[in-house]
Amino acid sequence: xxxxxxxxxxxxxxxxxxxxxxxxxxxxxxxxxxxxxxxxxxxxxxxxxxxxxxxxxxxxx
Ligand SMILES: [Zn+2]
Numbered sequence: 001x002x003x004x005x006x007x008x009x010x011x012x013x014x015x016x017x018x019x020x021x022x023x024x025x026x027x028x029x030x031x032x033x034x035x036x037x038x039x040x041x042x043x044x045x046x047x048x049x050x051x052x053x054x055x056x057x058x059x060x061x
Contacts, residue, residue: 006019007019008033010034024040025044
């Protein structure tokens with residue numbers, strides 16, 4: 001089986017993604033591709049993941 005299709009790797013989860021259809025973000029002039037919005041969000045703002053978790057835990061003070 002030939003795989004001549006260009007593929008890219010999701011830097012968050014390591015999954016192989018198709019650059020033609022995958023969502024992407026640029027950083028330092030490089031383009032990164034992601035399997036889904038969850039990985040994109042983690043890439044863009046890892047802090048917000050922690051904060052939202054903390055927030056959910058202490059919602060009722
Ligand atoms: Zn992913």
